[in-house]
Amino acid sequence: MAPDPFDARKAAASAWFATLRDRIVAAFEALEPEARFAVTPTTRSGPAGEDHGGGRMSVLRGGRVFEKVGVNISTVWGSLAPPAQRAMAARGVPGIEADPRFWASGISLVAHMTNPHTPAVHMNTRMFWTPGAWWFGGGADLNPCIEYPEDTAHFHAALKAACDAHDPGYYARFKAWADEYFFIPHRSRARGVGGIFYDDLNTGDWEADFAFTRAVGEAFLPAFLPVTERRLGTPASARDRDCQLIHRGLYAEYNLVYDRGTKFGLETGHNADAVLMSLPPLAKWP
Incomplete structure (x- = not known):
């Protein structure tokens, strides 16, 4: 059988996501005096137990900077379950x-911060392939419970x-898409500042x-680290913490009800803990 002409491209994309993961994990650990990521292999098995890929779930908890942050990578394949196929x-x-049949590879990151003045953040990039099509997707959005306009401006500028x-029309188009995608209809509000x-x-x-997808991944640390470092020493009150926990409730609602990646991961049988890594360690509802 002739090799799939996309095999080399799949391998290149999968390797890139792993490289980006390593860079981000190293940068985050450099901010933490003691806390380190716990790394767990993840697997996806077929109906008869055959190998359908997997990845690495990397989670750091209880840090000075990060109360919980996960940086996951995966490369999986197989056949879509009927709900995902219909979608x-x-x-x-x-x-x-x-x-x-499908093949998918990507990186997914969600950080819930210790200091309420430091915004939570999400980033992911991915490649998806089927016998009839291929495409890339991803993005990043900032989720402060206490917004500082200069932080929002810096994140968006990066x-x-x-x-x-790559394209002078991309930012306006993809910003508008983020504003629509990260909106919580039942709360009539955005999840964050886009x-x-x-x-x-x-x-x-x-x-x-x-190349554009790599650029989005490469922009993440310059977009987020300066915001994080700027807010590390900001004093936080009990009221600030309460605000943070309530905002995390919004984040949990969105990811469980609307997020496309969460639905896809659960429908395709990927490791549930890895799929739900994005959920905050603590949250509160008014």
């Missing part, structure tokens, strides 16, 4: 109704620079789309 068909993925280097979000990115030029 892909509804999105117009060519041929997915006749052939449910993402805009990454977008502008960022960028994109999906189904296939311009026909795989190299260009992969």
Whole structure:
């Protein structure tokens, strides 16, 4: 059987996500005097127990900076379960109704901070392949419970620079998409102060789309670390902590009810702990 012409591209994407994971984990651990990531292998098995890939779940808890942060990578494959297959068909993925095979690789990060003045953050980038299509997706968004306009401006400026280097129309388009995607309908409010979000990115030029996805990943640390370092020593009151826990409730609601990645991970049988890594360690509802 002739090799899949996409095999080399899949391998390159999977290797990149692992490299980005290592860089982010090292940068986060450099902020922590004692806490370190616990790394757990994850697996995805087929109906008969066959190997369908997996990844690494890396979680740091109880740090001076990070109350809980997870940085996960995975590369999985197999056949889509009927609910996921129907969802892909509804999105117009060519041929997915006749052939449910898929391959997916990516990195997913969520950080819930110790200091209420330091914003929570989310970032992910991924590549998805089916026999009839391929695409990239991802983005990042900032989730403060106490907003500082200069932090929001810095975060967005870093993402805009990454977008502008590839297409001058990307930032406005993907910012608007994030504003729509990270909105909580039942609360009639946004989850945070936005960022960028994109999906189904296939311009026909795989190299260009992969380069843009790498740029989004590379922009994350310059976008987030200065904001984190700026707020580390800000005094926090009991009222600030209460505000933080209530805001985390919004985050949990969104991820459990609306997040596309959460739904896909659970529907395709990936490790549930890895899929639900994004949930905060503590939350509160008024």
